[in-house]
Amino acid sequence: MATEIRVPTLGESVSEATIAQWFKKPGDAVQQDEPLVELETDKVTVEVPAPAAGTLESIVVKEGDTVEVGALLGQISEGAGAAPAAPEKSADKPAAKPAAKADLVDVITPSAGESVTEAEVGEWSVKVGDTVKVDDTLVELETDKAAQEVPAPVGGTVVKITAETGA
Incomplete structure (x- = not known):
């Protein structure tokens, strides 16, 4: 399943940005939180991090294009490109069932511009135990230049908040 890369909220009065530069091309491996694309507005320059690790599957908008907040920029496919080969089944052993496991995803403070x-x-906007969907607003960060909402990079349950209001 592909993970969408979307334009984040860029501040209260900012509704669009221009694609300044893509740091990766389709087919490149990406790590979660690695900068993928740089956006420019009349107020800030922001790097958009990868919401998940995998392979950059597609780029929907090219450098120089103007996009609105929330617009789809591209997609990341899971894994390193090729699907893993199916394991061979042994006639004398039943197939093992995979253990259920929840992956924890850190929400990192996004770049808010060069200076x-x-x-x-x-x-x-959430508390521990809340269920969130991808791109739901988690918290608002305030700088001397602008306020920026931090969206959920994945859907799931909030398990820990490490920075309290005012920190």
Whole structure:
């Protein structure tokens, strides 16, 4: 299943951005949180990190295009490109059932522009135990230049909040 790369919220009064540069091309392996594309607005330049690890499957918008907040930029496919080969079944052993496992995903403070090095944690929109969908707003970060909403990189359950309001 592919993971969508979307334009993040860029501040209260910013509704669109221009694709400045793609750092990867389709087929390239990407690590979660690795910068994929740089967006420019009239106020800030922002790097959009990979929401998941895998292979950059597609780029939907090219450099120089203008996109709105929330627009689809591209997709990442799971794994390193090729699907893994199916394991051979032994006639004398039953197939093992995979163990259910929940992957934890860290939500990292996004880049807020070249000259911005810190932000204050604003109000949290979620609490521990809440279920969220991809791109649901988790928290608002405030800098001396702008406020930025941080979206959920994946759907799931909030298990821990490490930065309290005001930090």
